[in-house]
Amino acid sequence: MAIKIAQLSCGTEYSGVQSEIEHAAETVGGKMVYPDVAYDDIATAVDEFGFNPASPQLKLMIARAKALADSHYDADAVFISSCFRCAEGALVRNEVRKYIQEHTKLPVVTYSFTERMKSAQLLTRMEALVTIVEKKELLARERQVGLTAGIDSGSSTTKAMIIRDNEILGKAWMPTGEVFGTAMEVLNKAMDEAGVKQDQLEGIGVTGYGRFLIGRKLDANLIQEELTVNSKGAVWLADHQKGEATIIDIGGMDNKAITVRDGIPDNFTMGGICAGASGRFMEMVSKRLKVDINDLGALADKGDWTKVNMNSYCSIFGIQDLVTSLAAGNTVEDVAAAACHSVAEQVYEQQLQEIDVRQPIIQVGGTSLISGLVKAVGDMVGSHPIIPPNSQYIGAAGAGLLASGFLEGI
Secondary structure (H helix, E strand, O other): OOEEEEEEEEOOOOOOOHHHHHHHHHHOOEEEEOOOOOHHHHHHHHHHHOOOOOOHHHHHHHHHHHHHHOOOOOOOEEEEEEEOOOHHHHHHHHHHHHHHHHHOOOOEEEEEEOOOOOHHHOHHHHHHHHHHHHOHHHHOOOOOOOEEEEEEEOOOEEEEEEEEOOEEEEEEEEEOOOHHHHHHHHHHHHHHHHOOOHHHOOEEEEEEOOHHHHHHHHOOOEEOOHHHHHHHHHHHHOOOOOOEEEEEEEOOOOEEEEEEEOOEEEEEEEEOOOHHHOHHHHHHHHHHHOOOHHHHHHHHHOOOHHHOOOOOOOHHHHHHHHHHHHHOOOOHHHHHHHHHHHHHHHHHHOHHHOOOOOOOEEEEOHHHHOHHHHHHHHHHHOOOOEOOOOHHHHHHHHHHHHHHHHOOOO
């Protein structure tokens, strides 16, 4: 039976993206549904909501949210969306998300769509919603058992981890090239460090952009999107399996902000306006400053970001600001600090406005090793993030942990 995903949206038909939303849901075993409301209920819902938008579709969005909150319509998850160009839509989208979370326990994803959006851009989000509904028991796992491997095929790097009975035995990473070849290389390196052979592995879990290709070739037990896998790996590595937390993952190509309760995601968002808020931008900055990216954080720690005005939304304009700032006599330390601040600023203004930030903050991914970026994020959220051991391996750790849930007799 298909997972019912209630759609609360505005402008999807006008922008021509409705069919793409429905296709994305169907691809991962979901079905978009639209809560029924009577015409007279719309005004009542808007009045109770406390904000009367000009758009009739936004009013309908509010009424449908109330139908879900009042249990007048049955759904398994909620997809809330509006056009990225509409300020009123952004306001209602966020307030509706808060309303749903306050009045229901349904998992929620919010999305600001653009014209000509394709279903592939939504697959990870839809897959995560379906996973949370279908595999809640699996996601509640707190310990890894047996001998398993986790592989995370990311846009920038590929990671592998070998785990036995909740202990990390080996790990490896390298830049992503040919997807399957890179995965096998890091898996072999991790197995060599662990002192095990592939035929000894009892389970394999795969996540990331290359998960389907790698998973099929390795006959993996788990092939799962990175939102749920990364959040599981983050709380496991941070030893924060109970209670609430917010996970921030600034990736090579996109960013993720995920709220969890007892290790299970309940709200998440991903994406961004531009690569100006990504690990890729950090790589561009380090190359332009002629420093190894591993040294960029320490350089930024010595600088003052307030001395440099850097564009926080576009990687091209950001690098242009970097060049002109250096030409104006600013130090490389100040420029590095400004670059870290600009990334943190966009994450705060985009991803963190789409969720209710809960403490503690767990910052993960390869960029969590850039101390200047961690400090900048901490300045934005008002508390220093937790950086768990092996924070760049969250996807591999989560995949290895969850794969053990498929082992017989365990």
